[in-house]
Amino acid sequence: MQLKKGFIATSIGSSMVEVLIALFVLAIGILGVLAMQVQSVQLNQNAYLYSQAAFLANDLMESMRTTASGDLRDYASDSSSPVGEVDCSAGCNSGDMIQWHLYRWQQNVTTLLPGGRAVVDDCVNGGCRIEVSFIAGYEEVGAEAVAQRRYLELEVGI
Numbered sequence: 001m002q003l004k005k006g007f008i009a010t011s012i013g014s015s016m017v018e019v020l021i022a023l024f025v026l027a028i029g030i031l032g033v034l035a036m037q038v039q040s041v042q043l044n045q046n047a048y049l050y051s052q053a054a055f056l057a058n059d060l061m062e063s064m065r066t067t068a069s070g071d072l073r074d075y076a077s078d079s080s081s082p083v084g085e086v087d088c089s090a091g092c093n094s095g096d097m098i099q100w101h102l103y104r105w106q107q108n109v110t111t112l113l114p115g116g117r118a119v120v121d122d123c124v125n126g127g128c129r130i131e132v133s134f135i136a137g138y139e140e141v142g143a144e145a146v147a148q149r150r151y152l153e154l155e156v157g158i
Contacts, residue, residue, distance in 0.1 A: 063101040072123040
């Protein structure tokens, strides 16, 4: 094409450099959205695990309130030394019922929560402390992966 005198040539379309820059900006944007999605999934999982821990702590609290025994010290336990299973098919006294509640509750904590642990202590003056913990992920520290343990603590007053 020959240019005539006084005619300004205009380019039609985009140059290859402009297209590459646009693709680069688009790729950076997509990577940002993917990073937000990954973070969203992790936070959603943590929220689910905290909800399960709160549900389990509330479950034991309700068991404490409905058991006929007035002595909460019978509920003191630690899932690192689990309570044995109790057979109540022929009937249970209040001590057996407490053991049954604790056994069932500890089984639920270890089954429903990854790395689930449960502690019930400080059962004095009409109240107890229920602590439920779980592993919510791992963090790299040097060459090792270290578990990120999360805790939920509940004070129960009867």
